[in-house]
Amino acid sequence: MTIQAPEPLLTPVYQYPESLTHVPTHYCPGCTHGIAHRLIAEVIDEMGVRQDTIGVASVGCSVFSYRYFATDFAQAAHGRAPAMATGVKRANPDKLVFTYQGDGDLASIGAAEILHAAVRGENITVFFVNNAIYGMTGGQMAPTTLEGQKTTSSPAGRDAATTGAPLRMSELLAQVDGAAYVVRRSLHDVVQIRRAKKAIRRALEVQRQGLGFAMVELLSSCPTNWGLAPDAALAFIRDEMVPVFPLGDLKVPDEPAAGAPA
Amino acid sequence: MSVELLKGNVAFAEAAVRAGCEAYFGYPITPQTEALEHMAKRMPELGRVFVQAESEVAAINMVYGAAAAGMRTMTSSSSPGVSLMMEGLSYMAGSEVPAVLVDVMRGGPGLGNIAPAQSDYLQMVKGGGHGDYKMIVLAPATVQEMIDLTLLAFDLADRYRIVSVLLADGSMGQMMEGAELPPMKPLAERPAWALTGARDRDTNLVSSIHLDPEEEETFNLHLQAKYAEIEANEVRFEEHLLDDARVAVVAFGTAARVAKTAIAGLRAEGVAAGLLRPITLWPYPEAALRDLAARVDALLVVEMNAGQMVEDVRRIVEGRVPVRFYGRTGGVMPMPEEIADAIRETASAGAASGAPADTAAGGSDAPAQEVPA
Ligand SMILES: Cc1ncc(C[n+]2csc(CCOP(=O)(O)OP(=O)(O)O)c2C)c(N)n1
Numbered sequence: 348m349t350i351q352a353p354e355p356l357l358t359p360v361y362q363y364p365e366s367l368t369h370v371p372t373h374y375c376p377g378c379t380h381g382i383a384h385r386l387i388a389e390v391i392d393e394m395g396v397r398q399d400t401i402g403v404a405s406v407g408c409s410v411f412s413y414r415y416f417a418t419d420f421a422q423a424a425h426g427r428a429p430a431m432a433t434g435v436k437r438a439n440p441d442k443l444v445f446t447y448q449g450d451g452d453l454a455s456i457g458a459a460e461i462l463h464a465a466v467r468g469e470n471i472t473v474f475f476v477n478n479a480i481y482g483m484t485g486g487q488m489a490p491t492t493l494e495g496q497k498t499t500s501s502p503a504g505r506d507a508a509t510t511g512a513p514l515r516m517s518e519l520l521a522q523v524d525g526a527a528y529v530v531r532r533s534l535h536d537v538v539q540i541r542r543a544k545k546a547i548r549r550a551l552e553v554q555r556q557g558l559g560f561a562m563v564e565l566l567s568s569c570p571t572n573w574g575l576a577p578d579a580a581l582a583f584i585r586d587e588m589v590p591v592f593p594l595g596d597l598k599v600p601d602e603p604a605a606g607a608p609a
Numbered sequence: 610m611s612v613e614l615l616k617g618n619v620a621f622a623e624a625a626v627r628a629g630c631e632a633y634f635g636y637p638i639t640p641q642t643e644a645l646e647h648m649a650k651r652m653p654e655l656g657r658v659f660v661q662a663e664s665e666v667a668a669i670n671m672v673y674g675a676a677a678a679g680m681r682t683m684t685s686s687s688s689p690g691v692s693l694m695m696e697g698l699s700y701m702a703g704s705e706v707p708a709v710l711v712d713v714m715r716g717g718p719g720l721g722n723i724a725p726a727q728s729d730y731l732q733m734v735k736g737g738g739h740g741d742y743k744m745i746v747l748a749p750a751t752v753q754e755m756i757d758l759t760l761l762a763f764d765l766a767d768r769y770r771i772v773s774v775l776l777a778d779g780s781m782g783q784m785m786e787g788a789e790l791p792p793m794k795p796l797a798e799r800p801a802w803a804l805t806g807a808r809d810r811d812t813n814l815v816s817s818i819h820l821d822p823e824e825e826e827t828f829n830l831h832l833q834a835k836y837a838e839i840e841a842n843e844v845r846f847e848e849h850l851l852d853d854a855r856v857a858v859v860a861f862g863t864a865a866r867v868a869k870t871a872i873a874g875l876r877a878e879g880v881a882a883g884l885l886r887p888i889t890l891w892p893y894p895e896a897a898l899r900d901l902a903a904r905v906d907a908l909l910v911v912e913m914n915a916g917q918m919v920e921d922v923r924r925i926v927e928g929r930v931p932v933r934f935y936g937r938t939g940g941v942m943p944m945p946e947e948i949a950d951a952i953r954e955t956a957s958a959g960a961a962s963g964a965p966a967d968t969a970a971g972g973s974d975a976p977a978q979e980v981p982a
Contacts, residue, residue: 398808403674404816413814419804421677422816424700427670430662434674434682435804437632437658442806460670463663 364388366397368417377570377577379534380408383476384415386544387445390551391418400443403432405457407449408482426457429464432471443554445472450491451481454516458490461520468525468559472550475516475562478569479588486572490514493591498572513591517564521597527559529598533566535584539594549599558600566592612789617755618643618685618782620790621711621775624759625683626651629794630709632658632682634671636690639723640779641713644685658682665690669697669710676706677815679803681763681796685711687779688729689720691737698772699738702832703817707766709759710744711775713782716940724940725779725863728914733774734891734921741829743836745773745843746890748861749781753788758888760791767797769839776890778913780863780942839892846894847886850876854883856956857901859922860911861887864943868911871948882952890918895925902929907959909952911943912936931959 363369366388374380391397400418404410406425413420423431428446436444453461453475464471480498481487487500491513495504521529528550532543543565550561566588568580575583615623622644625633633648645661652659658675662668668684675682686694691712701708714729716722733746745765747758755777762773799805804813819825849869851857858868865886872882885901887894902908907930910919919934926932935951937943 399806401678401804401806410818413816417807417812419807419813420816421674421804422704422814422818423673424670424696427666427673427697430667430670431674431677433660433667434632434634434671434676435678436674437660437671438675438678438680438682439805459663460667463667466663467660 364392366391366400366417368415370414372415373411374408375571377568377580378408379565379567380476382534382540383474383565383567384412386540386547387447387474388416390544390548393548394551394555396443396551399441400445401435401439403428403435403444403446405446405448405452406483407452409447409449409476410483412447426452426455427460428452429457429460429469429471429473433464433467433469436469436471440470443472443551445474445551447474448476449482450475450477450479450516451489454490454514461516462523465520465523465526465560465562468527470554470557470559471561472554473560473562474547475564476567477564477592478567479513480569480572482569482572486569491516491592493587515592517562517597520560520562523560525560526562526598527600528553528561530562530596531564531566531592531594533584533589533594535566535568535581553600564592566594612787614785615752615788615790616643616783616785617752617777618713619647620752620788621755621759621777622647622685623651623790624756625709625763626655627791627793628760628763629681629796630657630683630763631680631796632672632675633684634660634662634668634675634682635684635686636662636665636668638687638690640715640725640782641685641687641711643782644711644713665693666696669694672708673697673701673706676701676708677704677804679799679805681767683709683711685713687713687715688717688726691729691732695738698744699736699740699742700817701772702738702742702744703740704815705770706815707770707772709762709766709773709775711759711777714776714778716938722940723779725781725783725942726913726938726940727778727862727864728917728938729776730890730912730914730917731920733776734893742832743771743839743891745769745771745839745892746776747773748776748888748890750862750865750886751788752781752784752786754888755781756788756790765843769835771835771839776862778863779940843889844892844894844896845888846897847888848883848897849886850883851885851901852883853881854904855881855906856883856909856952856959857905858882858884858909858911858948858952859887859898859918860884861890861918864911864913867943867945868948870945871952874945874949875952880953880956882956893921893925898922898925902926905930905959907931907933907955907962909933909935909955911948911951913942914938931955931962933958
């Protein structure tokens with residue numbers, strides 16, 4: 348008896364992105380790094396640029412992101428991804444180059460590199476995953492940690508009098524002339540995730556059009572180091588982080604990017 | 610090609626252009642800045658990449674990126690700036706990307722001054738950054754060598770996927786002398802491992818991570834094997850008046866030049882002095898030095914630092930002959946008469962000792978050793 352392969356009953360509408368490898372991620376349950384990866388991969392697929400994209404991984408929980416994206420990748424030193432991406436992009440001006448950085452990486456040790464990549468109008472796209480904490484090293488205070496937030500290095504809660512208030516990098520970078528596109532999105536619910544995906548698309552289109560520096564900040568969860576269950580962590584983003592890091596477009600190019608999705 | 614009057618900093622920068630360097634990243638610092646300024650004009654003229662980085666930290670990481678993309682790329686700086694590059698250099702060693710770094714050394718530590726010094730020897734030759742790694746270190750002593758060794762630096766970097774360092778001092782960067790530039794080389798193809806977008810091939814990764822210690826050790830053994838190959842094949846040095854020498858100076862770069870003047874004077878007085886000038890500081894001319902130690906009565910190491918290379922010389926000589934040291938620090942250049950005096954003292958100490966022994970001016974820290982024949 349021969350077995351006939353069944354005809355597909357329906358056209359698939361949700362598939363595994365070609366731009367992701369089939370390697371299981373190391374992320375904790377409830378962490379939104381995985382969502383961010385998936386959105387970026389979907390956009391790369393939709394733009395048909397997997398073979399023309401080069402990622403630069405940073406140091407933090409996403410240090411192994413190169414394992415998960417099916418594109419060429421470099422792994423940079425802590426905070427230096429925008430500088431390394433500058434070299435990669437200048438050597439490959441016709442390719443799409445993105446960095447993927449956490450908030451400790453981008454806003455603390457790499458503050459100079461990100462600022463000056465924007466100042467130069469470096470034609471790269473930055474995905475900035477802000478989880479208000481140093482995830483990989485076990486939950487220390489970051490420049491983005493909320494006032495009063497308890498971390499392993501601010502056990503009594505962040506005290507603005509001695510450690511400053513949360514640093515809003517998107518607002519800072521939007522001031523810079525070389526920045527073409529700077530927006531903040533969140534990954535705490537489905538509506539926000541869909542908005543985030545559109546911004547990711549736009550940020551890569553801005554690069555494709557050579558308009559300058561583009562950054563999408565993504566408010567993200569860290570259930571493990573926040574000491575919260577995954578659902579409570581998403582609520583923490585919505586209720587605690589969004590008021591401090593308001594969502595929205597901080598800087599967009601004057602003309603809508605041609606070919607950008609509606 | 611013809612001989613032109615060239616400043617060292619301009620000479621190495623233009624040599625890099627002709628070697629096919631496609632991307633230069635740098636940050637201004639004296640006494641090296643003329644190189645950056647030359648590149649600021651030349652590279653865009655040729656449609657190549659020039660970026661003035663916000664810091665040396667950024668500059669070396671830009672080099673790392675361009676190198677990962679498979680371009681011939683370089684940066685240049687001076688001592689304080691090079692200190693800031695150690696992190697990037699270690700990462701580049703850990704991911705085996707080729708690049709060229711020029712360090713036009715100045716007086717230190719700290720901000721120090723802008724006068725010529727050789728006090729980054731240990732930093733460059735022994736690694737400087739974290740981890741077990743090496744860089745090829747080339748020490749020019751003329752403006753012509755600033756050119757020739759820059760070409761060699763790029764070729765060796767590509768051949769071994771390693772960082773090559775041109776270790777010059779402030780006077781090498783600032784001096785002008787006649788030198789000949791090479792013709793323009795064609796630009797190289799990008800190597801197969803480079804990040805260029807995974808078009809019709811598997812994806813490439815440039816990374817220095819090996820989380821599993823066994824895997825990291827395997828990688829380290831691979832690096833060590835590569836370094837052994839470089840030590841076997843790439844040693845370069847100059848021997849000057851060594852055939853009949855009873856006393857020999859070991860010196861590199863500007864210190865070697867001054868020593869030559871001192872030796873010429875002593876030869877006229879009948880002192881049989883000569884010079885071994887390492888051109889590669891790593892790999893070090895160990896066999897040549899060991900051979901020399903078997904022939905002379907004593908060695909004098911002259912450096913523009915407090916005694917850095919002398920540590921290697923003593924390690925290699927293993928007490929066979931007395932090794933003395935003469936150095937000036939902080940940006941002070943040794944004068945020929947000072948070196949001549951030190952050679953005379955070394956010669957008489959060597960003649961008096963007869964048998965292998967150790968003496969060292971300015972602190973004897975290498976105990977006499979029993980050396981197997
Ligand atoms: C020079 C250097 N300093 C410190 C570290 C240790 N380190 C690794 S990840 C990290 C913090 C990462 O936090 P973040 O960027 O917020 O990313 P997350 O892990 O939260 O995703 C630190 C401090 C390092 N790798 N290199």
